[in-house]
Amino acid sequence: MAPSQGGAGLPVLYSFRRCPYAIRARLALAAAGLVPELDLEVREVSLACKPPELLLASPKGTVPVLVVPPRDPGSEPGPNPGTHGAAQRVIDQSLALMTWALAQHDPGDWLRLGASPAAQANRAEIATLVAENDGPFKHHLDRFKYPDRFQAGDSPANPANDHQGHRAAALTILRRWNQRLHPGGWLLGQSPSLADWALLPFVRQFRRADPAGFDAEPNLAALQNWLERFEACAELTAVMAPPWGQRQTWRSPRWLYHLALAQEWRQGQAAGVYARSTRGLGLEQVGFIHASYAHQLAATHSRFYGDAGPVVLLTIDPARLEQAGVAVRAEPAGSNPEAGSERFPHLYGPLPLTAVRAADPYQP
Missing domain, CATH: 1.20.1050.10 (Glutathione S-transferase Yfyf (Class Pi); Chain A, domain 2)
Structure with missing residues (x-):
């Protein structure tokens, strides 16, 4: 399965704000006149919790990585350097990425391409x-x-x-x-x-x-x-500030997410397993652990945790849940199945700590 692209088939840049390789790539992309959200999507990644889309594009898992849709003018049909398959072009070396960007537009003559x-x-x-x-x-x-x-x-x-x-x-x-x-x-x-x-x-x-x-x-x-x-x-x-230098990690739609009170997460770590369903309720009371998809997090936090103080965002790997025998079902949030069409992931069993890819302070 190919990694998902940005809106309207934009190229996707996987970056890490402080990485010098990523910084120099962003410098070249900006110098070439590319504009985030208009010409490409910038995804800030956690190197301790690399999203599967990054690893599918470039198994070595380093940044920067630029995934270019095939219809982009910089893409060529068939195998060529920096390409993984015919469907898209993947540039996963910072110097190659700089050269790719400046080959399209180099107003400062960084490449010194003259014939003299x-x-x-x-x-x-x-x-x-x-x-x-x-x-x-x-x-x-x-x-x-x-x-x-x-x-x-x-x-x-x-x-x-x-x-x-x-x-x-x-x-x-x-x-x-x-x-x-x-x-x-x-x-x-x-x-x-x-x-x-x-x-x-x-x-x-x-x-x-x-x-x-x-x-x-x-x-x-x-x-x-x-x-x-x-x-x-x-x-x-410019490249150290949004939208080039994102301060919030991009949340992969392939992961599941759970908001936990900081104290309850610490208790779960001490116990070796996390068994809270949602704020104020345990797994034994509800029968499952509430979770969210990436696009649902903001509303979930606003509705249930807005006044809760420190909240920890748990990033959960569905594959590791499956390995641990924890079933995941997409179900309506309320008790009435007809209450609404939006479905949320529910974890039917305690959350094993091995399935938690990252636990970070939640940033709205």
């Missing part, structure tokens, strides 16, 4: 810089920023996995980039190229791991200024 020797040299430099960023710089950045995620010995250049050693190695690369920059300029001269926009989100992430240390680092004045201008630029501001 200078343009050809620029393209070669862009490729070299991006390869250094996505390879060795990202390698050291990750091990400096997240030392607990990596084991000693996984880095031949730093067998002890000393995070300060990785910081020093990353700084060596940054100093090379610093030498390319002129005050107020960019990596390839006086106008930005794809290299600048592809690298800056990662330099931004490096600084955020140790702002005081980065700002105090000598011999990086040009690069520090380059990053400061990026942090303040309208382009970054």
Whole structure:
């Protein structure tokens, strides 16, 4: 089954607001003139609870991923790079996504597509810089920023996995980039190229791991200024705010959802199983646990939990319910089957904690 597309067959961008790969993809899409909700649908995902639509489109489960309907002008019939099957095009590499967007419209000449020797040299430099960023710089950045995620010995250049050693190695690369920059300029001269926009989100992430240390680092004045201008630029501001940078996670229609009082969810966690039906009522009183589909959540919260204080949104995997032997039936909410046509999912049995994909504070 193909992942669902956005309204009116729009391309769908799966993104994560803070991910540097996703940031650079959004920068290119915005630079190409694409407008969320008009030209594409942006779906903010939780990397801890990846929606099935994302995994069906790109099993590796990383962002960004752009799913392009076949009738889009950027799509080609038959197999081609970035395509999974003939029905749609899936672009699941950030650099390929940037190139796809800018190939349609590149008003700032980020790609440097001219035929002159200078343009050809620029393209070669862009490729070299991006390869250094996505390879060795990202390698050291990750091990400096997240030392607990990596084991000693996984880095031949730093067998002890000393995070300060990785910081020093990353700084060596940054100093090379610093030498390319002129005050107020960019990596390839006086106008930005794809290299600048592809690298800056990662330099931004490096600084955020140790702002005081980065700002105090000598011999990086040009690069520090380059990053400061990026942090303040309208382009970054735009893609970090809605509608490009969504702050609420997109809710998949393939999941089921249950609103729980925070205290009752904690009690369920302690007991190893959750058995509350709805606010003020237990499973033993009602006979099933009330749940909702994604589009029903706002009304359910407003009607039953608007004055309830902290509420937890449980994201439930129907496949795991089936594995646990918990039946799910779509039924009217009231006791009278003829009361209305809208049906809600009802869980006939305790909710096993293994079926809960995520438990997050509910955001209307």
